[in-house]
Structures are given as structure tokens and as C-alpha cells.
Amino acid sequence: MKALVMGGGMAGLCAATDLCDFGVEVQLLEATDILGGRATSWVDADGDTVDNALHIFMPHYCNCLGFLAKVGAEPLHWTQGITNYDERGRSGLLPIGGGARTVLEAMRSPTMSLIDQASLGLAVLTSALMSKEELDACDEITLLEWFKRHGVTRNAIAHFRPGGAGLTFLELNQVSAKALLYWTSSFINREYMLNPGIGFANGGLGEIYVEPARRYIEARGGKVETGRKVTGLLVRGNEVEGAVTGDGETVKADFYISAMPYYELRRVLPDEALDYPYFLDLWRLQEAPSVSVQIWFDRFVTRMRNIAAQIRGTFNCFADMHTIVPRLASKATGSMVEFVLTPAFHLRGLPAERIFKMTLEEFRRIMPAAREAEVRKWVVTRERQGIFAQRPGADRFRPPQRTPYPNLYLCGDYTKTFISAGMENACASAHLAVGHALYEHLGKEVTLFSRPTAYNEYLRKGLAAGTALGGAALAARFLRARGRKVTA
Ligand SMILES: Cc1cc2nc3c(=O)[nH]c(=O)nc-3n(C[C@H](O)[C@H](O)[C@H](O)COP(=O)(O)OP(=O)(O)OC[C@H]3O[C@@H](n4cnc5c(N)ncnc54)[C@H](O)[C@@H]3O)c2cc1C
Known part of the structure; x- marks a missing residue:
């Protein structure tokens, strides 16, 4: 059984390693000369590491961290909180991803009052108490609107803004509330309790996971080919029958996994694919x-x-x-x-x-x-x-991993899971795409995708039980006091 993986970013590499684990013959085509896509680095002529971009990892990235561990990437270096600087150079800590110590340090922030911090803390707690349906409904409004409705102060919003813009590349008045509340609601997970930090690759991403991933695939007989761009997908009937590359070759496989960005996928799809609303929706996504x-x-x-x-x-x-x-x-x-x-x-x-x-x-x-x-x-x-661009309303157009073509699957950070775009979704979507392909082409039922252990449900139940107990205690007190008054 042979699979063709198109795109060698984190999603493509993760999918290829999964396929190797199940004995599938893998060929991976990457358009550029460097693997890793957006999450990569290289060494320049002076011997310095150049990062394509600054990347941080969060404790709830269980699919991404599992992938890094599997390929033998060097363990991450974990740090505490975000230090916010105002225009005067004054700094204070925002305990995002931080434990009790960072919360205490944050309380001494010269740039944020306790009221600012409490308003943000309560909003984070509220997001953690939301059900999946409530979180989905937040895709209709911006985070700024949501923060205002939940009483977050102007100064607290200003402090949250750089982190929010750094994660979603949009302003808080442009980004879907759901996209960012996914992150805040993830703070109430077992993973944060065990490791309340923000992770950095201990070196360039190219060194710590890209090369190990390539070695992992090649050691299991897979082929990784850089500088080979997919320029078209050939479809016959309702099946993909080959991928045409820049050098004019047609590469054939039993099934195909696209790990290219959606704007590249749009370029390689044949016109008849647009008969499906599934593919047509790719044109609704924006960068x-x-x-x-x-x-x-x-x-x-x-x-x-x-x-x-x-x-x-x-x-x-x-x-x-x-x-x-x-x-x-x-x-x-x-x-x-x-x-x-x-x-x-x-x-x-x-x-x-x-x-x-x-x-x-x-x-x-x-x-x-x-x-x-x-x-x-x-x-x-x-x-x-x-x-x-995770703008309000965009979430519903993210494509799930199974496509209308039974031998074509999609993965990548833009594809649909409950996770917002980022490295965790790149890996989660790769696991899902491979899981579907293994089931449908090899009859193997495997769960590669994992979820963090959320404590949100316990928190919800705990708060409900606490409120009920408190209410009962108050009622009992009131009744006792009334009883005493009647007897007197
Ligand atoms: C500035 C910046 C900061 C970021 N910071 C964070 C962060 O802190 N935390 C976080 O979780 N995420 C962060 N991200 C997002 C993260 O980098 C991405 O979510 C992740 O790398 C996406 O991986 P991917 O494999 O889905 O896509 P990509 O990395 O885009 O990979 C797609 C691959 O497909 C290849 N390709 C394209 N067209 C073709 C073709 N026709 N044929 C063959 N190959 C093709 C591309 O060259 C590329 O290698 C950041 C991104 C940027 C840009």
C-alpha cells in the first residue's frame, strides 16, 4: 500500500511518520528545498541559526509534543508567563501558562491593577466553563466584543492584545472569539497543572524536529523529496489517480494526503472538484x-x-x-x-x-x-x-480531513478540528487524516489523535455543586432564623 504526502511542513512530516508506523510505503513531496514549512529554521553562512518565525509550544499540545517525542526531537525548554512592556518600558508579568508563582508575581505588576487582573482572570474562567456548543457560538463574534460583554477592563484587554495578535495574526476586533477562547479554555487542563509553562525549541526548529522527522521516515523506507512541487491533481471518475509534479512526472499512489496550504491546494485541484461545496469552501478561507x-x-x-x-x-x-x-x-x-x-x-x-x-x-x-x-x-x-485568518464565521468553512474523493485526505493547520490554527492542529489533523486513511484503505481502526485531559467539566460540576451547597446552607439558615422568630 503506497501513500503520497504532498507538503513537507509539520503536518506532512507528522502524517508521513504515522504512515511509516503502520508499514505504509510513503513518498513525500515538498515544493521548497527546506522541510518544516512555516515551522522551520536553517543555518546561515556565518553558522547562525535563522528561524523562519518565533514559535512557542503549550502544555496542551499533546498531538504535537507526542510527534516531537516520537521522532526523538530534543526536549523543549519550558519557561513561565509572558512579560508585558508598556511604552515607558515598565514591565509586568501576565501569567499565561504560568503556575501559582507567576500568578503571585503578576499581582505585583506595575502596569496592571488587581481589578484588571481579576476581570481577565474571570473571563478566562468563564471560557473554561463553556460547553462545546457555547464555544462554537463564539465564532459569530469578535474576541473584543466577547471581552466587553464579560466586563474585561480596557487595560486588561490592552495587555491581552499582543499575545492574542501573536497567536492569531489579527487584532482582537477582527478575530473570532472562538479562535482565542480555545486557548484560554485550554488552561484548565491536566497538562497545565503538571507543566504550567510555555515551551521553546531547544535550538532551531530545523535541527530539533525537522531533521529527526526526515530520518525517522527514511529509516522506515519512506522517500522524502524536496524541491518537488505538486502542480496538479489528476482525477478520474471520483478518485485521484495521480499527482503531477513541476518536472512533468505523474506520481501515483493508493491514497493521497495533501499537507499543502489551502491556497496551494486550490491551484492544483481540477475544475470538476468545484462541483463539491466541500472544495468550493476552500475559496472562502483567507490568509x-x-x-x-x-x-x-x-x-x-x-x-x-x-x-x-x-x-x-x-x-x-x-x-x-x-x-x-x-x-x-x-x-x-x-x-x-x-x-x-x-x-x-x-x-x-x-x-x-x-x-x-x-x-x-x-x-x-x-x-x-x-x-x-x-x-x-x-x-x-x-x-x-x-x-x-480566523475571522468570525470562518470556522464553518474549515474542511474536515476526509474529502469527497475517497482516496484524498487533507491535513494542515487550517483543516477542521476543535483546535485553533497552529502547530498542535497541524499534528492533530495529520493524525486524523492518517486514521481515516488506514481505516478506509487497510481496514485498520486506530486512534492516533489525542485530547488533553480537560478539567473544565470537573470545574463546572464543582462550581454547580458549590453553588447548590451554598444555596442550601443559606436557605437552612434563613429557615432556622424564621423558625426562631415564630417560636419567640
Ligand atoms: C510568524 C509565525 C509564528 C508562529 N508562531 C506559532 C506559535 O508560536 N505556536 C504555534 O503553535 N504555531 C505558530 N505558528 C503557526 C505554525 O507555524 C503553523 O501552524 C504550522 O507550521 C503549520 O504547519 P502545516 O504543515 O499545516 O503548514 P506549512 O508549514 O505551511 O506546510 C505546508 C508545506 O507544503 C509545502 N507546499 C506548498 N505547496 C506545495 C506544492 N504545490 N507541492 C508540494 N509542497 C507544497 C510548503 O512549502 C510547506 O512546506 C506560527 C507561524 C508563523 C508564520
Whole structure:
């Protein structure tokens, strides 16, 4: 049984390793010369690691972390919370992904009052108490609207904004509430209780998981071919019968898994595919672009131990990888700061030099030590689709992994699961696509997809029981007091 995987990003690599595990003959075609897609890195001529973009991992990424562990990727480095900087360079901790210690530290934040923090904390708790149906309904409104309805203060919203924009590449008044409430509701999971942190790859993503994944596939007889672009899908009757590549070859397999972004899939589908609303809906998805900047300084300009964010400005999240990531720190002689600039609709066409200058200027404003330092080198990277634009109403157009063609499956971070777009969904969707293919073509029933252990239901029941008990105690007290009054 042979499978063709089209696209060698995280989803394609994850799907290919799953297929190898079940003895399927795998051929993977990647259009570019580098595997890993958006989640990758390379080493430049000076021997420095260049990240395509700053990536963080969360404890509830059970599908993604399972994939990394399976291919033997180096364990992640876990950090605590997000440090928020205001325009005056004052900083305070937002305990996203943090444990009790970070919550206590956050309470001393000079930029956020206790009322701000309580309003945000209550909103997070409310999101964790929502049922699946309630969460789905949140796709109709923006997060800003949802926050306002739930009494989150203006200052708390301003503090949440950089993290939200860093995760979804949209402003809070543009992004579906569901897309971000998925993240906040995930904080009440067993995984967060065990590991309340934010994970960084201990080195470039290309080193820590891409090469191990390639080795994993090749060691099991799979073929990984870079620089081979799929340019068309041949369909006969209702089945895919081959994939045409840029060099004119037609590659055939028993089944096909597309791990390409949807805008590439749209280009390779034959016209007759548009007879299906399933494929037609791919044209409803939109991209949210991203810009990333990486700056190397001639000395250390931060003492960062975790990810940080700027409350207002061109870049939102940033991290000094040479002070945070142990493997890079061990040989570093100065800071290397990575910045995420999103939303990037207004930036994507600007010259790289201008983007770099804006970023450096803002960074020097909030980080005084950077004012004296020389810039050794800088790199600007852009992604046409940082992530698909999770605007209100877009969720219903995400395609599930099974397609109307019985031998074609889709995976990738834009495809439909209960998870918002990101690396966890890339891997979760790959597991689902392979699970369907193994069942339908090999008759094997396997569950590769895993869910984090959510405590949300316990919390809901606990709060309901607590409210009922409290109500009963109050009623008993009232009745006793009344009884005493009547006797007197
Ligand atoms: C700036 C930035 C920051 C991010 N930060 C985070 C983060 O902190 N946490 C997180 O979880 N996620 C983050 N993400 C998102 C994450 O990178 C993606 O969700 C994930 O990498 C998507 O993987 P994928 O395999 O679905 O798609 P991709 O990575 O896009 O892979 C698709 C692959 O298909 C290939 N391809 C395209 N067309 C063809 C063709 N015709 N033939 C063959 N191959 C083709 C592409 O070259 C690519 O390698 C970030 C993304 C960006 C851009």
C-alpha cells in the first residue's frame, strides 16, 4: 500500500511518520528545498541559526509534543508567563501558562491593577466553563466584543492584545472569539497543572524536529523529496489517480494526503472538484500574513528568561533566544532577539530595511541596554499566510480531513478540528487524516489523535455543586432564623 504526502511542513512530516508506523510505503513531496514549512529554521553562512518565525509550544499540545517525542526531537525548554512592556518600558508579568508563582508575581505588576487582573482572570474562567456548543457560538463574534460583554477592563484587554495578535495574526476586533477562547479554555487542563509553562525549541526548529522527522521516515523506507512541487491533481471518475509534479512526472499512489496550504491546494485541484461545496469552501478561507524580524546584537541587551510582549507597537511578541534557549545561550556572545510583527497586512509590502528600522527603534525605546549596542546582523522573513485568518464565521468553512474523493485526505493547520490554527492542529489533523486513511484503505481502526485531559467539566460540576451547597446552607439558615422568630 503506497501513500503520497504532498507538503513537507509539520503536518506532512507528522502524517508521513504515522504512515511509516503502520508499514505504509510513503513518498513525500515538498515544493521548497527546506522541510518544516512555516515551522522551520536553517543555518546561515556565518553558522547562525535563522528561524523562519518565533514559535512557542503549550502544555496542551499533546498531538504535537507526542510527534516531537516520537521522532526523538530534543526536549523543549519550558519557561513561565509572558512579560508585558508598556511604552515607558515598565514591565509586568501576565501569567499565561504560568503556575501559582507567576500568578503571585503578576499581582505585583506595575502596569496592571488587581481589578484588571481579576476581570481577565474571570473571563478566562468563564471560557473554561463553556460547553462545546457555547464555544462554537463564539465564532459569530469578535474576541473584543466577547471581552466587553464579560466586563474585561480596557487595560486588561490592552495587555491581552499582543499575545492574542501573536497567536492569531489579527487584532482582537477582527478575530473570532472562538479562535482565542480555545486557548484560554485550554488552561484548565491536566497538562497545565503538571507543566504550567510555555515551551521553546531547544535550538532551531530545523535541527530539533525537522531533521529527526526526515530520518525517522527514511529509516522506515519512506522517500522524502524536496524541491518537488505538486502542480496538479489528476482525477478520474471520483478518485485521484495521480499527482503531477513541476518536472512533468505523474506520481501515483493508493491514497493521497495533501499537507499543502489551502491556497496551494486550490491551484492544483481540477475544475470538476468545484462541483463539491466541500472544495468550493476552500475559496472562502483567507490568509493573515506575518512578518518576523531577527536581530543579532554585539552584546547582551536583555536578561530575558521567558517570552515578552509590547503592549502597543509594530511588533507584539519577542524573545531573546540567546538568553532563553540553553542550547543557543551556551555559545552566544550577544543577544539574538526574534520579533513577531502581526497583524501584518500593512507591513507585508514594506521594504525589509524599513521594517527592521521600525522594530529596532521600538525595541530600543523599551529596552535601554539596546540603545548602546551595535546591530551585528538582521533578517526579515515574511509569510503570505502566517496563519489562516480566523475571522468570525470562518470556522464553518474549515474542511474536515476526509474529502469527497475517497482516496484524498487533507491535513494542515487550517483543516477542521476543535483546535485553533497552529502547530498542535497541524499534528492533530495529520493524525486524523492518517486514521481515516488506514481505516478506509487497510481496514485498520486506530486512534492516533489525542485530547488533553480537560478539567473544565470537573470545574463546572464543582462550581454547580458549590453553588447548590451554598444555596442550601443559606436557605437552612434563613429557615432556622424564621423558625426562631415564630417560636419567640
Ligand atoms: C510568524 C509565525 C509564528 C508562529 N508562531 C506559532 C506559535 O508560536 N505556536 C504555534 O503553535 N504555531 C505558530 N505558528 C503557526 C505554525 O507555524 C503553523 O501552524 C504550522 O507550521 C503549520 O504547519 P502545516 O504543515 O499545516 O503548514 P506549512 O508549514 O505551511 O506546510 C505546508 C508545506 O507544503 C509545502 N507546499 C506548498 N505547496 C506545495 C506544492 N504545490 N507541492 C508540494 N509542497 C507544497 C510548503 O512549502 C510547506 O512546506 C506560527 C507561524 C508563523 C508564520
